[in-house]
Amino acid sequence: MKVIKFGGSSLANGTQLKKVLQIVKDDADRRVVVVSAPGKRNDSDEKVTDLLIQLANEVNQKEDYHITLAKILKRYQDIVDELQLDNSIMEEISKNYADLIQTQFKDEWYAMDAFKASGEDNNAKLIAAFFNKEGIPAKYVNPKDAGLLVSDNPGNARVLPETYKNLYALRDIKEVIVFPGFFGYTKEGELLTFSRGGSDISGAIVANGVRANLYENFTDVDAIYVANPKLVKHPKKIAHLTYREMRELSYSGFSVFHDEALQPAFSGGIPVVVKNTNNPSAPGTSITKSRPANEHIVSGIASSTGFIGIYISKYLMNREIGFGRRVLQIFEDFGLNFEHMPSGIDDLSIILREDQMTMQQEQELLYRLKTELDADDVSIKPNLCLLMIVGEGMVSSVGTVAKACTALAEADINLEMINQGSSEVSVMFGIDEKDEARAVKVLYDAFFPRTNK
Amino acid sequence: MKVIKFGGSSLANGTQLKKVLQIVKDDADRRVVVVSAPGKRNDSDEKVTDLLIQLANEVNQKEDYHITLAKILKRYQDIVDELQLDNSIMEEISKNYADLIQTQFKDEWYAMDAFKASGEDNNAKLIAAFFNKEGIPAKYVNPKDAGLLVSDNPGNARVLPETYKNLYALRDIKEVIVFPGFFGYTKEGELLTFSRGGSDISGAIVANGVRANLYENFTDVDAIYVANPKLVKHPKKIAHLTYREMRELSYSGFSVFHDEALQPAFSGGIPVVVKNTNNPSAPGTSITKSRPANEHIVSGIASSTGFIGIYISKYLMNREIGFGRRVLQIFEDFGLNFEHMPSGIDDLSIILREDQMTMQQEQELLYRLKTELDADDVSIKPNLCLLMIVGEGMVSSVGTVAKACTALAEADINLEMINQGSSEVSVMFGIDEKDEARAVKVLYDAFFPRTNK
Numbered sequence: 003m004k005v006i007k008f009g010g011s012s013l014a015n016g017t018q019l020k021k022v023l024q025i026v027k028d029d030a031d032r033r034v035v036v037v038s039a040p041g042k043r044n045d046s047d048e049k050v051t052d053l054l055i056q057l058a059n060e061v062n063q064k065e066d067y068h069i070t071l072a073k074i075l076k077r078y079q080d081i082v083d084e085l086q087l088d089n090s091i092m093e094e095i096s097k098n099y100a101d102l103i104q105t106q107f108k109d110e111w112y113a114m115d116a117f118k119a120s121g122e123d124n125n126a127k128l129i130a131a132f133f134n135k136e137g138i139p140a141k142y143v144n145p146k147d148a149g150l151l152v153s154d155n156p157g158n159a160r161v162l163p164e165t166y167k168n169l170y171a172l173r174d175i176k177e178v179i180v181f182p183g184f185f186g187y188t189k190e191g192e193l194l195t196f197s198r199g200g201s202d203i204s205g206a207i208v209a210n211g212v213r214a215n216l217y218e219n220f221t222d223v224d225a226i227y228v229a230n231p232k233l234v235k236h237p238k239k240i241a242h243l244t245y246r247e248m249r250e251l252s253y254s255g256f257s258v259f260h261d262e263a264l265q266p267a268f269s270g271g272i273p274v275v276v277k278n279t280n281n282p283s284a285p286g287t288s289i290t291k292s293r294p295a296n297e298h299i300v301s302g303i304a305s306s307t308g309f310i311g312i313y314i315s316k317y318l319m320n321r322e323i324g325f326g327r328r329v330l331q332i333f334e335d336f337g338l339n340f341e342h343m344p345s346g347i348d349d350l351s352i353i354l355r356e357d358q359m360t361m362q363q364e365q366e367l368l369y370r371l372k373t374e375l376d377a378d379d380v381s382i383k384p385n386l387c388l389l390m391i392v393g394e395g396m397v398s399s400v401g402t403v404a405k406a407c408t409a410l411a412e413a414d415i416n417l418e419m420i421n422q423g424s425s426e427v428s429v430m431f432g433i434d435e436k437d438e439a440r441a442v443k444v445l446y447d448a449f450f451p452r453t454n455k
Numbered sequence: 456m457k458v459i460k461f462g463g464s465s466l467a468n469g470t471q472l473k474k475v476l477q478i479v480k481d482d483a484d485r486r487v488v489v490v491s492a493p494g495k496r497n498d499s500d501e502k503v504t505d506l507l508i509q510l511a512n513e514v515n516q517k518e519d520y521h522i523t524l525a526k527i528l529k530r531y532q533d534i535v536d537e538l539q540l541d542n543s544i545m546e547e548i549s550k551n552y553a554d555l556i557q558t559q560f561k562d563e564w565y566a567m568d569a570f571k572a573s574g575e576d577n578n579a580k581l582i583a584a585f586f587n588k589e590g591i592p593a594k595y596v597n598p599k600d601a602g603l604l605v606s607d608n609p610g611n612a613r614v615l616p617e618t619y620k621n622l623y624a625l626r627d628i629k630e631v632i633v634f635p636g637f638f639g640y641t642k643e644g645e646l647l648t649f650s651r652g653g654s655d656i657s658g659a660i661v662a663n664g665v666r667a668n669l670y671e672n673f674t675d676v677d678a679i680y681v682a683n684p685k686l687v688k689h690p691k692k693i694a695h696l697t698y699r700e701m702r703e704l705s706y707s708g709f710s711v712f713h714d715e716a717l718q719p720a721f722s723g724g725i726p727v728v729v730k731n732t733n734n735p736s737a738p739g740t741s742i743t744k745s746r747p748a749n750e751h752i753v754s755g756i757a758s759s760t761g762f763i764g765i766y767i768s769k770y771l772m773n774r775e776i777g778f779g780r781r782v783l784q785i786f787e788d789f790g791l792n793f794e795h796m797p798s799g800i801d802d803l804s805i806i807l808r809e810d811q812m813t814m815q816q817e818q819e820l821l822y823r824l825k826t827e828l829d830a831d832d833v834s835i836k837p838n839l840c841l842l843m844i845v846g847e848g849m850v851s852s853v854g855t856v857a858k859a860c861t862a863l864a865e866a867d868i869n870l871e872m873i874n875q876g877s878s879e880v881s882v883m884f885g886i887d888e889k890d891e892a893r894a895v896k897v898l899y900d901a902f903f904p905r906t907n908k
Binding site for chain 1: 715773776779783786794795797798799857865868875882
């Protein structure tokens, strides 16, 4: 059986839902449909999830929430009208919000999650009704009944392992299952959401739980591109990716998926395919444990800005047992995650995301590093961009790095940092933010030369 | 004034000492001569310092030491005879050893240092006598009287800061000063030696102390070479180096100097020149704080083997605040220094010198890393060679890395690691030991193309 997941833009209105219906009809193996909340119908439109966050805040702060609530209900009403559904579903949805607004929650964080999740939950009920009306026997399944258990972290819940065997029971349901994404329940029965992009996570969890032979993730693009289309004109599509490649690409700035969204499918060894709701016949990008080795070496090029480097130099630091540990201890005291730590003989740099620190903390950090480590020099290198070239077996393929360095050098792009040696599927370059677009472009041209036709 | 230092091969016999005398005569500014113990006269010969270590062990273990002692005295006697010195100096030397053998030392380590140091000390007395006989007013100065104070670490003493102002008084001495290298005294008056290569350290300390305008370090090579002559045929000579370049080169396998030997001169801003006792007219290699920027970008290529990489992977490790610190804590518990820590998204590697661990410790380390960090994978990559390209302002010169990577790629040499980003004067590559010689050769050819003539 296949688990298919649809993003917000694929569920924004009746026209989109008809495409979804057709996709379900096209393949009898598509037995579980995981859905998001209705997304934008056009660039100026608002996502239902964003409206729900606004509503939750208004209710929390005892402000007037009626305009926002009306907007939300209108979104569902429009869909119900366009699909000519029985209005009983609307009554159910508006009653749900009346109840939510009355409910006393543990605290505002639990309240926020409950409001946010309602976007997916009500959409799932609506879509199940639509499928049934169109002659596709469908059943809305609530994550609590399905046993999707999560850790007690509002807004950032993590799936609990016992979930998977619970979900296996879904296989016994005869109808097409419509399953709301984005949330689960704690063992105490509290509803909590995953981090943003959580519907992808739900889809991957369900795919793993029911041991699907395929997880189809429907978006609004034909495929994952080799490079960010905002930086490179008409980049090539990626036909195959491995789990590891996908993970490195999404880490380093690929917006298609949240960093961890597909992990539950990966860990279950479930093949994933990314397809386009608006063009379902396009093959899309398939993501599997391994891919044909004879294909290209480099799969994608990603970049991500907002990093800084903190440079520390001290004569003979590498003779001081525990020096590096003491450096990291200070970062830990500030609750800072670091990404990389390139080192010379008498110096090292810590690369980390800038948004973790205020100016004030930055100054305190520098002061502590200088004084507690008795360092000769401590300084900051701002505006770093991490550039990543990702490809299976790159390390074992001599010349990839040479090719990349040459391309960057010819474009006069200065390398602040190179980091290769741990991950076998990527090499990372640190450059100045201002060079990001040019760097991605020259790397793309180097590894994916345009064929004239 | 100039401080000049001579290595063991420059002082191995009378013929060499006559060259030394001439070098002193050639320049009236050469006011302080720092000397080593007599070195090898030919490849099969023994260094006096090695004989002294043997003697110390024999005396410690109450073994028969007379043959070894005889060998040592013979070395000095040969020089005395060849230079037709008054035999009173030999009586002084043999009395010195008789005393040493009788002396009760704090422990065997202090005894070892006293025996080792006597090689330089007696040679200095002998050379002072020789200079005086040849009409160069000379004075042997003992490090204790000069106030060369060191930390209380037998075999690995470090100079104490107050030493420098003490040594300044040496400027008032009218005669040419002959100063024994390799040792100093603790504040309690115990004689202790520096680590091996310690005569270079003494020379640099004295040069700093007397504020010399030049420290001339006489060896048996015309200059420092761009690459190891054992790996590259007739490599180019280096005319200028900066302090930083010299430091990185000697760290990464350049045998000319001990890693820290020149540091006291560097910290005092004293210019250093490396010259050849056997060819004093050759310009040698000068080492200064800065060098003409218009010169070559790459100064030297060095390599060093005996490293291993320990690879640790764990999903989402970079979200775990303190993960890196906990890794390094475990290495610290084993008393291990690490050299580099390249990292990916879900993995990092620790590069360290293999000789720090026994097989047994290696296994314990791996076990602790795996269990205490709950890592997904922990493995060892043995036989790593660190390859270093050193040159001022390399980082700001786009293309150097590209050139190096291309050369290595064309030679099919696989890069296990690249580390650039902290030190501005070097970039480091990790390769398999078996590729060391080829790698150095191709890099040499890339950066120092042979000019046909």
